[in-house]
Amino acid sequence: MILSPGFIDLHCHLRDPGFEHKETVQSGSAAAAAGGFTTVCAMPNTSPVIDNTGSLKILQQAISEDALIRVLPIAAITKGQQGQALVDFQGLLKQGVVAFSDDGNTLEDDHLMSQALLYSKEFSFPIISHAESTKFTTNGQMNAGPLSFALGLEGRPSFAEEIVVARDISLASHIGGHLHIAHVSSLGAVELIRTAKNKGVHVTSEVTPHHVTLTERAVCHDLTTGSISKDFIPNIYNANAKVAPPLRSPKDVAALIDAVEDETIDVFATDHAPHSYEDKNTTFQSAAFGISALETALSSLLLLVSQNKISLKTVIKKLTQDPAKILNVPLGTLSTGSIADIAVFNPDQSWRVSPESLYSKGKNTPWLGKTMLGKVVLTIANGEIVYQKK
Amino acid sequence: MNNKTPQPKKQPANTHLLDLSELSTQYIENIFESTELMLAQMRKSKPSKKESGSLSILLAFFEPSTRTKISFQQAATRLGHQTVDFNIQGSSLSKGESFLSTLNTLNSMMFDILVLRHPHSGAADFASQVLNCPVINAGDGTHAHPLQALTDIFTIRQTLDSFLGLNVVIIGDIIHSRVARSNIWGLTKLGSTITLCGPLVLLPEKNDLSVFYNKNTHPRSSIRIETSLKKAVKNADILMPLRIQKERTNNIEENDLSVYKKNYRITEKVLSLAQKNAYIMHPGPINEGVELLGEIAYSNKSLIFDQVQNGVALKMAILEMLRSQLKERGKFNK
Numbered sequence: 001m002i003l004s005p006g007f008i009d010l011h012c013h014l015r016d017p018g019f020e021h022k023e024t025v026q027s028g029s030a031a032a033a034a035g036g037f038t039t040v041c042a043m044p045n046t047s048p049v050i051d052n053t054g055s056l057k058i059l060q061q062a063i064s065e066d067a068l069i070r071v072l073p074i075a076a077i078t079k080g081q082q083g084q085a086l087v088d089f090q091g092l093l094k095q096g097v098v099a100f101s102d103d104g105n106t107l108e109d110d111h112l113m114s115q116a117l118l119y120s121k122e123f124s125f126p127i128i129s130h131a132e133s134t135k136f137t138t139n140g141q142m143n144a145g146p147l148s149f150a151l152g153l154e155g156r157p158s159f160a161e162e163i164v165v166a167r168d169i170s171l172a173s174h175i176g177g178h179l180h181i182a183h184v185s186s187l188g189a190v191e192l193i194r195t196a197k198n199k200g201v202h203v204t205s206e207v208t209p210h211h212v213t214l215t216e217r218a219v220c221h222d223l224t225t226g227s228i229s230k231d232f233i234p235n236i237y238n239a240n241a242k243v244a245p246p247l248r249s250p251k252d253v254a255a256l257i258d259a260v261e262d263e264t265i266d267v268f269a270t271d272h273a274p275h276s277y278e279d280k281n282t283t284f285q286s287a288a289f290g291i292s293a294l295e296t297a298l299s300s301l302l303l304l305v306s307q308n309k310i311s312l313k314t315v316i317k318k319l320t321q322d323p324a325k326i327l328n329v330p331l332g333t334l335s336t337g338s339i340a341d342i343a344v345f346n347p348d349q350s351w352r353v354s355p356e357s358l359y360s361k362g363k364n365t366p367w368l369g370k371t372m373l374g375k376v377v378l379t380i381a382n383g384e385i386v387y388q389k390k
Numbered sequence: 391m392n393n394k395t396p397q398p399k400k401q402p403a404n405t406h407l408l409d410l411s412e413l414s415t416q417y418i419e420n421i422f423e424s425t426e427l428m429l430a431q432m433r434k435s436k437p438s439k440k441e442s443g444s445l446s447i448l449l450a451f452f453e454p455s456t457r458t459k460i461s462f463q464q465a466a467t468r469l470g471h472q473t474v475d476f477n478i479q480g481s482s483l484s485k486g487e488s489f490l491s492t493l494n495t496l497n498s499m500m501f502d503i504l505v506l507r508h509p510h511s512g513a514a515d516f517a518s519q520v521l522n523c524p525v526i527n528a529g530d531g532t533h534a535h536p537l538q539a540l541t542d543i544f545t546i547r548q549t550l551d552s553f554l555g556l557n558v559v560i561i562g563d564i565i566h567s568r569v570a571r572s573n574i575w576g577l578t579k580l581g582s583t584i585t586l587c588g589p590l591v592l593l594p595e596k597n598d599l600s601v602f603y604n605k606n607t608h609p610r611s612s613i614r615i616e617t618s619l620k621k622a623v624k625n626a627d628i629l630m631p632l633r634i635q636k637e638r639t640n641n642i643e644e645n646d647l648s649v650y651k652k653n654y655r656i657t658e659k660v661l662s663l664a665q666k667n668a669y670i671m672h673p674g675p676i677n678e679g680v681e682l683l684g685e686i687a688y689s690n691k692s693l694i695f696d697q698v699q700n701g702v703a704l705k706m707a708i709l710e711m712l713r714s715q716l717k718e719r720g721k722f723n724k
C-alpha cells in the first residue's frame with residue numbers, strides 16, 4: 001500500500017457546462033477521486049467557452065455545488081477559442097483562473113500568441129499550448145505512417161506538432177512568459193523542448209499516460225509497444241484509441257519516456273477527454289477525438305514502473321509536486337501544515353477496466369476490457385474521504 | 391432498440407469479406423476455383439445451377455456506385471437470390487440517424503447478407519461487429535475493395551501462368567486507392583512483385599509499406615516505389631493505371647493534369663517498354679485520355695472487359711461460399 005499526496009491533473013475536460021451527456025463536474029470529479037486525484041484543472045472548451053467572467057461563474061457555480069475534489073478553471077486564450085481576439089486575462093485571473101489555453105484548437109495566429117505570452121510575462125500564469133498545425137491535421141485521424149496508410153486513414157504527421165512547438169518556443173525565448181506545451185507526443189517536439197530548456201527558456205511540458213504507454217497500434221487493438229509482431233495485420237479499427245495528438249510510433253514513445261526521466265517533460269497530465277457512447281461508436285472517421293483517462297492514469301503509469309522504464313518516485317512526483325509547481329500552488333505535498341489531499345493505492349491490485357468500473361461517463365479508453373495493475377483504495381481531498389474502494 | 395455494442399473481433403471471421411489482408415491463400419484459391427465454375431456456366435449461357443435456399447441480400451451503398459452494384463445484382467440474379475437495393479443517400483434512414491442506429495435497424499430486418507459501400511475507411515469492419523449476418527465490403531473509404539482486388543487477381547490468374555515473380559505495376563493515385571491497397575495485400579501473398587508508380591504527392595512513403603509484410607507475405611514478394619513510369623514498366627507483366635480521385639484529393643490541381651498525362655499516361659510507347667506479353671488492367675471507371683488512352687483500353691492488350699465479366703462470376707462464387715457457410719451453420723434468416 002502506498003500513501004501519496006493527492007494527484008494533481010493539469011489537463012482534463014469535464015465537459016460542463018454544455019456537454020453534460022459526455023461528463024459533468026460531478027461525474028468527472030468522481031472519476032478523478034477514483035483515480036487518486038484531489039485537484040484537476042478543467043479545460044475551457046465547453047459551451048459556453050470559459051472566456052469571460054460570466055461563463056466562468058457558471059462553471060464555478062457547478063464546481064461549488066457538485067465537485068467532490070478541487071477543480072481549478074482554465075480559461076480560453078482567445079474569445080470563443082476562435083483565435084481572433086484575446087480574453088481579459090487580468091479579470092479572469094482575479095476570479096480564480098489558474099492558466100489559459102485554447103486546447104482542442106491550436107492558436108494559429110503568431111501575433112496573438114506573442115501577445116498572450118506578454119500577458120503571461122506580466123501576470124505570471126501558464127499559457128498552455130495545444131500544438132498541432134491545423135493545416136496538417138484538419139482531416140487527420142491518426143498518426144501518419146505505415147498504419148494510417150494501410151488503414152486508409154488520413155494521417156496527423158508528427159511534424160504538425162513540431163512546427164507549432166518550434167514557433168511557441170521561439171516566441172517564448174524572445175518574449176518571455178510561461179509557455180506550457182500540452183500533451184507532447186513526438187520525438188521531434190521532445191528534442192525542441194529539451195534544447196529550449198537547456199537555453200533557459202521558460203517552457204514546461206506534460207505528457208499523457210496514454211502517449212507514454214501506447215503506440216498507434218492501439219488503433220488496431222494492439223496494446224503492445226515493442227517491435228511489430230509478424231502476426232500483426234492492420235485490419236481493425238478502434239475509435240477508443242482515436243486522440244489528438246495521436247498515439248505515435250514506438251520511437252516516439254521511447255523518446256517521451258526518456259524525456260520524463262531527464263525532466264524535459266515536467267508532469268503527467270491525463271487530457272481526460274470523456275465522450276458518450278454515440279460519439280465513439282461509429283466509423284473511425286466520424287468518431288470524436290479523446291481518451292477517458294482519469295481512472296486509468298495511475299495503472300498505466302505503473303505499467304512503466306513494472307517494466308523498469310521509470311521509477312515509482314518519478315510517477316508520484318510528476319503527478320503531485322511538479323504540477324503544483326507549474327500552477328504555483330501549495331499542494332502536492334504531505335509536509336506538516338499542508339492541506340490534507342491524500343491518495344492511497346495498492347500497486348499490486350488488479351482490476352478489469354469495464355464500463356461499469358468507471359465513474360466517468362466516458363467509457364472511451366483503449367484499455368477497455370483489459371486487466372490493469374494498481375488501484376486507488378482511498379482518496380482524501382481537503383481532509384474528507386471522497387473515494388473509498390468498496 | 392437493442393443497440394449492439396461493437397466488439398473487437400477475436401479472429402478473422404471468414405463469414406465476412408472485409409479485405410484480402412485477412413484471407414488465407416487457400417481461401418483465395420477456393421474462391422477462384424468456384425469463380426471458374428461460375429464463369430464456365432455463364433459463358434455457356436446456362437442458367438446457373440440453383441442451390442437450395444435463396445438469399446435475401448441488402449445492397450447498402452452509402453456512396454454512389456453503378457458498376458459494383460449492377461455487377462452484384464447480376465451475380466445474385468443468376469443464382470436466384472433476391473437483392474434489395476437500398477440507396478441510403480438521401481433516405482430518411484441516414485438523415486440525422488447515426489450509422490450505428492442505421493445498422494441496427496437493418497440488422498432487425500433480418501437480411502442474409504449485407505453488401506456495404508461506405509465513404510469511410512473501416513466502415514465495413516464496424517458493420518461486421520454490429521450485424522448478425524455476413525458483411526461483404528464493396529469498398530470502404532480509401533481502405534479496401536476486396537471484390538475488385540479478387541477480381542483483378544483472378545483475371546491475372548486466368549491470363550498468365552504464375553504469380554511467382556510476376557511484375558505488377560500500379561500507376562497513379564495510390565494514396566487514395568482502396569483497390570491498390572487490396573491488390574497489394576492479395577498479390578504479396580502470392581509471390582508477385584508490385585511497383586507503385588506516380589508522382590510523390592500520390593504515393594505512400596517507402597516506410598509506409600513496412601506494415602504490409604507479415605507472416606502471410608510470400609517470401610518472393612516485394613513492394614517498391616518508383617516515380618519514373620519508364621523505369622517502373624520495365625519488365626512489367628501487368629500495368630494497372632488508376633483514376634485520379636478528384637473527389638478525394640487536393641494533391642493534383644486541374645492544371646497539373648496535363649503534367650500528369652505527360653508523365654504517367656499509358657500510351658503505345660509506354661506499353662512497348664514493358665514485357666512483350668504485358669497486359670493492361672483497370673478497375674474502372676476510366677478517365678479516357680488521362681491515365682490511359684482509349685485505343686489501348688479497348689485493344690487486345692487490355693483485360694478490362696475480362697475484369698468486368700469476371701467480376702460477376704467472382705461475386706457469384708462469394709455468394710455461393712457464404713450461402714453454403716450459412717447453411718452449414720443453420721443460419722438462414724428465413
Ligand SMILES: [Zn+2]
Binds near residue numbers: 103104130182244245
Ligand atoms: Zn489538447
